[in-house]
Amino acid sequence: MKIQTLMMSSAAFAVAATGAFADGHGNMSNEMTVVSWGGAYQSSQDNAYVKPYVEANPDVSVTWDESSAEAVAKLRAMNEAGNITWDLVDVVASDAIRLCDEGLAMEIDHDEVLAAAPDGTSASDDFGDLIVSDCFIPQIVYSTTVGYRTDAEGWNGTPESICAIWDMENFPGQRSLEKRPIGNLEWALLCDGVAKEDIYDVLETDEGQDQAFAKLSEIKDQVVWWTAGADTPQLLADGEVVMGSTYNGRLFSLIAEQNQPVAMLWDAQVFDLDGWIIPAGLSDEKLARVKDFLNFATDTQRLADQSKYISYGPARMSSAPLVSTHADLGIEMAPHMPTDPANATNTFLYNYEWWADYRDDLDAKFQAWLTQ
Amino acid sequence: MSSADMQQTDGPMLAADGTPLKKSLSRALRAQKIRALLLIAPLLLFIVITFIAPIADMLFRSVQNDIVSETLPRTVVELDRWEGGDAPDEQTFTALAKDLAVATELKTHTRLGSRLNYETTGVSSLFRKSGRKVDEVGEVYQDQFEDLNEAWEEPATWVGLMADPDWISGQANAEGAGSPFLISPVAQQALPETARMYSQFATVIQTEDADNPAQEKPWAIVYQALYEDLSGGADAAAFYDGDLVALITEAQGAVGGFETQPVREFFLDEIDEDWADPQIWGTIEAFSSPYTAGYFLSAIDFQLTPDGVSLRPDDERVYGTLFWRTFKMSMIIMVSCILLGYPISFLLSNLPLRTSNLLLILVLLPFWTSLLVRTSAWKALLQNEGVINDLLVWSGLISDAGRLALINNQTGTIIAMTHILLPFMILPLYSVMKTIPPYYVRAAKSLGASNWTAFWRVYFPQSVPGIGAGCILVFILAIGYYITPAIVGGTDGIFISNRIAYHISSSLNWGLAAALGTILLVVVLLLYYIYDRIVGIDNVSLG
Known part of the structure; x- marks a missing residue:
């Protein structure tokens, strides 16, 4: 008898609570599934965006899904099945462009959805060129760069240019490079004497592609090819390779957090972007919640906050001056940002439009070259 | 014998109720069959809906190609008149403008662009660019x-x-759309x-x-x-x-x-001069039919071009090598599993039950650890600075400079996969060997056979069904593996499944992935058939 009363009253309470919620917040869904990469990156997002948001909106529950690596394929499958279970997805810019092309991501009006900068600059001006697609909401600038062991044996000097990768005489030992043509072909041409501004023009021709592969062939037997961002840090820590490319945030945690004898080579770092997309076909309630969250999570202060937890540069211009110190280590984060002037003396911006065209073709060539 | 009896043997045999016995029997059997079918119906439906239908759907994608004719219906019709050479005429461009105008609003033009970009580089951006400007036509x-x-x-x-x-x-009072x-x-x-x-x-x-x-x-x-x-x-x-x-x-x-503006000129001058490239039009035409062999051709290193089927350029051929490598290495892994698994199973089946159960747990132990953990453990063991190389250097067998390359190559894949698949060989072998009565070998020996002859002529033939079952299991599992080769295989130790995974999750070329998968499936079925003809599938026993 008692239990029954208890249950009935709690049911009544639940109904009342739901009613009150619906009145107070308009028609916003209470649950949100956010997709990210897992690991340190996701936890930086959790700390900088999700936790403060949930604190301000205690009714909302956020579920993380660590599927960003397969986001494009999974979103396509969900779309075909007509059942979108994700509300917000973190992807790299090239994937965002592809999702937009495929009609799997929603086009948004950046100025309408996102908050303006504190000085009143509109969101689209504040993000500027980093809005590489109508569906893409930039979040961080990261770079693929090279780390090397500072205690490598038999080395003659320290690497100062990206071409140290090809310099087997002065810097012998195994290297690790990403198992895809993007980035590697550009570096190869750059170290084969092609000027930076001509690289994509050269790479468009068959001769240019042959030239890039020929340059890569010089070191092919000394290269370990990585597919996951954690591979190179592990290989460097184990001493399996003496230098290797990976995302700058991974190297930061290897150097600053784990104190490994590794140093960064910022030369010719390849800039890339990571950010949010909203899957196409969300219900109005879900969409309203996602937009509310996005407005909060991509404002100037929040983007700057993320850099307390990971060394990636905020995508808003107005966030840069607000970058402070690491949440645990207390060190100044600005010098570890890929966008820091001292690090960005020679940089490369990954040409999305170009790679969208040449990706399939060059990937086939790259794979064929690997199997030869 | 009465005349009635005679009559009955002449005509059809009748059951007690007068219907022909054959009919009555088949009715009874049908009822039984239906009952049996109903009993398995839930499982059957489950398998059909959750397994067979999705696979069939996936395989169907290897030929499906209606995106071109659905997105560009007018253009495809107009292109029938086109005979190659230069870019087509004004009328075709007008048709293209109309199709693209609709496709741009529906946002399907970029999807078509990525589809055709698999065949000809540059179509992707051409369609994206055209979509931005095509609303100016007219x-x-x-x-x-x-x-x-x-x-x-x-x-x-x-x-x-x-x-x-x-x-x-009907619109007078309509709201919204x-x-x-x-x-x-x-x-x-x-x-x-x-x-x-x-x-x-x-x-x-x-x-x-x-x-x-x-x-x-x-x-x-x-x-x-x-x-x-x-x-x-x-x-x-x-x-x-x-x-x-x-x-x-x-x-x-x-x-x-009226002042006129030819659409053809608008496309060539205002949108992109690439529209003058007959190769673009050739690709659209070659892939305009709702079904295509293009994916299958790509999967065997050929390509469908406007001029017909041709071999891919040398520097883009990869699938032939990968298919061959996948089969070769799966065979090597299978043979290594037999060599390692046979003695273990023999030992297990001849030990007293208590000891053999303990050993069997050791065999099964890897099953209970995550595949990724096992593979990563191999990485730690096999790498240059890894445990095995360190031990060999320490024991003086190899010099520090001469460390063995055991990982990121075929050796790594073979070692790790043999270990992972070994239980699939041991278990069927063990269960078959368990049933071989020990007195056959004793009888052979008592008749004067040497140990080897008794084993080879008497014991081994009886264990063949176990080998057969183990081989099929290991080979079929190996041929579809991709996590382990991806982690320890480096460049020359990866399998065809790694490319399938790439096309499913990364390049989104599901058609090609489906074609590669179909080929793999057909080859496995073919091998199974050959196996059946040579060894006989009745000679396979899982225990």
Whole structure:
């Protein structure tokens, strides 16, 4: 008898609570599934965006899904099945462009959805060129760069240019490079004497592609090819390779957090972007919640906050001056940002439009070259 | 024998109730069969819905190609006339502009672009670029029609011209997008191109933007179609009555003096000169049919070009090598599993039950650890600075400079996969060996056979069904593996499945992935058939 009363009253309470919620917040869904990469990156997002948001909106529950690596394929499958279970997805810019092309991501009006900068600059001006697609909401600038062991044996000097990768005489030992043509072909041409501004023009021709592969062939037997961002840090820590490319945030945690004898080579770092997309076909309630969250999570202060937890540069211009110190280590984060002037003396911006065209073709060539 | 009995043996045999026995028997059997079928129905349905149907759907994608003809219906028809050489004529470009205008609104043009980019590099950005500008086609005519008579700016004029009267009367109180648009049969006769274009416009804004055609001015491309219809010379005004007659007659009289803009020139000069490239058009034409062999050709290093089928350039051929490597290495892994698994199973089946159970747990232990953990453990063991190399250097067997390359190559894949698949060989072998009575070997020995002869002539043949089952299990599992090769295989230790995974999750070329998967499936079935012919599938025992 008692239990029954208890249950009935709690049911009544639940109904009342739901009613009150619906009145107070308009028609916003209470649950949100956010997709990210897992690991340190996701936890930086959790700390900088999700936790403060949930604190301000205690009714909302956020579920993380660590599927960003397969986001494009999974979103396509969900779309075909007509059942979108994700509300917000973190992807790299090239994937965002592809999702937009495929009609799997929603086009948004950046100025309408996102908050303006504190000085009143509109969101689209504040993000500027980093809005590489109508569906893409930039979040961080990261770079693929090279780390090397500072205690490598038999080395003659320290690497100062990206071409140290090809310099087997002065810097012998195994290297690790990403198992895809993007980035590697550009570096190869750059170290084969092609000027930076001509690289994509050269790479468009068959001769240019042959030239890039020929340059890569010089070191092919000394290269370990990585597919996951954690591979190179592990290989460097184990001493399996003496230098290797990976995302700058991974190297930061290897150097600053784990104190490994590794140093960064910022030369010719390849800039890339990571950010949010909203899957196409969300219900109005879900969409309203996602937009509310996005407005909060991509404002100037929040983007700057993320850099307390990971060394990636905020995508808003107005966030840069607000970058402070690491949440645990207390060190100044600005010098570890890929966008820091001292690090960005020679940089490369990954040409999305170009790679969208040449990706399939060059990937086939790259794979064929690997199997030869 | 009575005459009645005689009669019965002549005619069909009858059951007690007088029906022929054969019929009665088959009825009883049918009832039984249905009952049996009903009993397995839940499982059958489950397998069909969750397993067979998705696989069939996936395999079907290897030939499916309706995206081109669905996205560019007019262009595909016009291209039938095209004979190669230069870029096609004005009419084809007009068709392309109309198709692209619709596709851009539906956002399917970029999807088609990525599809065709698998075949010809550059189509992806060409379509994206064209989509941004194609809404300008027809603006020249739109301005001139509107200058001629302001009525052409009014959505109501257009609805009056184009919509079915029933639809218009149904719109009076409609909210939002209104009921699905109906084109008027009169308009289809009077202004066929305009009617087709306008009805697409109306449907798209209703479904995509939830707007009502009665309140929206049509796209510029509709004016382009109107210009074509009116300048064609047919007497459109004759089909209409009331104010519309005057409007159309006026327009018909004026179009002769309109400033024109050829669509072909607009595409080549304003959008992208790549549209002059016959290769782009050739690709569209080659892939215009709803089904294509293109994916299968790609999967065996060929390509479908406008001039027919040709071998891919040398530096793009990869699948032949990968298929061959996958089979070769799966065979090597299978043989290593036999060599390692046979003695273990023999030992297990001949030990007392208590000891053998303990050892069996050791065999099964790896099963209970995650595959990724096991593979990563191999990484730690096999790498240059890893445990095995360190031990060998420490023991002086190899020098520090001569460390063995055991990982990121085929050796790594073979070692790790043999370990992972070993239990699949040991278990069927063990269960078969368990059933071989020990007195056969004893009998052979008592008849004078040596140990080896007794084993080879008496014991081994009886264990063959176990080997067969183990081989099939290990080989089929190995051929589809991709996590382990991806982690320890480096460049020359990866399998065809790694490419399938890449095309599924990264390049989104599901058609090619499906074609590769289909080939793999067919080859496995073929091998199974050959195995059946040589060894006999009855000789396989899982225990």
